Amino acid sequence: MPIRKGGASVDLQQQPISALKGVGPRVAEKLAARGLATLQDLWLQLPRQYEDRTALTPIRLLQPGVAVQVEGRVEAVERGFRYRPMLRVALGDDSHGTLVLRFFHFRAAQVAQFQVGARVRCYGTPRPGQHGLEIVHPSYRMIDEAGDDALGTSLDPVYPAIEGLGPVSLRRLIGQALDRLPDEDALELLPRELRDGSNLPSLREALLTVHRPPQDADVAALLAGRHPAQRRLAIEELLAHHLSLRRQRIAQQAHAAPVLDRIALADTLRKRLPFALTGAQQRVFEQIRQDLAQPHPMLRLVQGDVGSGKTVVAALAAMCAVEAGRQAALMAPTELLAEQHLNNLRGWLEPLGIRVAWLAGKVTGKARAKVLEEVASGEAQVVVGTHALMQEGVAFHDLALAIVDEQHRFGVHQRLALRDKGSGGSGNGDAIVPHQLVMTATPIPRTLAMAAYADLDVSAIDELPPGRTPVQTVALSAERRPELVERIRKACAEGRQAYWVCTLIDDSDEVVAQAAQSTYEDLCKRLPEVRVGLVHGRMKAADKQATMRAFKDGEIGLLVATTVIEVGVDVPNASLMIIENAERLGLAQLHQLRGRVGRGSAASSCVLLYQAPLSQMARQRLETMRETNDGFVIAEKDLELRGPGELLGTRQTGLAQFRVADLARDADLLPQVHEMGEKLLHDSPELAERIVARWVGGAVRFASA
Incomplete structure (x- = not known):
């Protein structure tokens, strides 16, 4: 912010670090490699801990x-x-x-x-x-x-290490930058009326307290990140991220989108389905239908537990595009999951005379050329595939709805690329943006959704179809493997099927885990009367698909697999899931794997096989799995145990790394942040822009994905 000194306007916040004493080209380069280019960047380079030398x-x-x-x-x-x-x-x-x-x-x-x-x-x-x-x-x-x-008279800050720059030098540079902090009025961006109710310090006071905590500071609160000074910084950072996403939402809403307001085809499909929709499915489709009828693009996230029926809701949405004479595309992260969607959609849609095309990496040569021609001409009304849908050679005739499944597995650029396939599709010179529907079978805690998806409307399919029996979950020590082998023998003799999931493909001396290959060989010896199959990520796609198909058709009784089967396999006859070294997997992954069973009417079980001794976190994870089948409860616990970064995935670059805020710790600030954000966007949009620039900067352009 410009500050007048002797008649000259000096923007101290954006002043380059090279203005500081001792910062030559080499030091500036090292700082720039960590994203530190201005005095403001140094003010916001906060200590990771403190040393008490008082x-x-x-x-x-x-x-x-x-x-x-x-x-x-x-x-x-x-x-x-x-x-x-x-x-x-x-x-x-x-x-x-x-x-x-x-x-x-x-x-x-x-x-x-x-x-x-x-x-x-x-x-x-x-x-x-x-x-x-x-x-x-x-x-x-x-x-x-x-x-x-x-x-010393104050606690000594310890900053994140920067390669090639010693801690003493870094502390000295940050000290110099702090000496140039503008006065309170020049630095503050939050209007006083928004701050008064929160009883938090000004930004200047908060920065000085965090960098130079006084001798009587509450060290425990500082180390826990709950000191009022840190809360003041966290609230502004959360506000900046919220505003960046909301601004992207507003920018997206300014685009034109095809109006898809006819639902006769969707109603026909609904009547022909071999099952009735649950109340949750009907509610979510109604929300989607209302979005699609608007002249601006839908941006909706549908989250629902494994088996809650997200695909059929997506199919109904696709019918709104097809009835309008336009196209819908469904993209999934793996061929296995994409092919599952393809089979479902063809089974539901082809009897209605709708052409469903398949485009994945393994579709090559003349077959690929034919599919590309159908997509470009509009003959292919619904297109299902993997990231191959986004490649340069793929041109849609008129893409009106882009559906992305397991969206957190895609990078932001990939989702933008699919959305851009619909731009200009009307052919009349106006940029038409397709509606976007993103789906996830990993329920996202409400607090995380509020922060990470402020640019999306969020729907939850929080009801399982009738007839689904809850999966009984037990945790057993690896020493009890022989009992499990006998249990599999009995289940297969009764005509049921089982999974045995391993966390590695090959044996490793470094990690105590039974590899899939050796487990497969061992179980073949122990269960000669059972046909055992093996699936892992290094197999050729054709071999993998053949094995999965044989398992689905009931030709294989026991499938030994790595976590490659985490999503996309639907075998109603499988009623026993054994997860080897369950202590090594996160809650979300364990819950996804457990969701592979219990898809039919038979009582199903999940056995978490662990290697003792268990860490405290592993013990909590296994206890949570035993206590509940509710994916939303599990997601909240996962957030508590692992934090938001791991839960969303490192590729979720739309949500940049927070410097101060922690979504799990600071969840209680989010309602206040939302209220402040809406007031700022309405009353002071120029202030909102400056808050975003201060904390988020260049990451904003990704937030619309």
């Missing part, structure tokens, strides 16, 4: 694992080379305690410093060693008898 702790009172600052005199020095160079320095103090400082990397000049009797002040985390407590590679300084030995 007090000294007597050596005798040290506790393992608790970081402290100590001071003592050198009592002994030992330099050894048994396995690698090592320096050990024994310190003693007036409390008659002894602490060992251990160094593996050191210079001769350092050794010379540690003379017996010299005073040393050091900081680090003690741990048990051979001769009592020790600190490995502490930060330290020698105390001159006549020099200044005053203690």
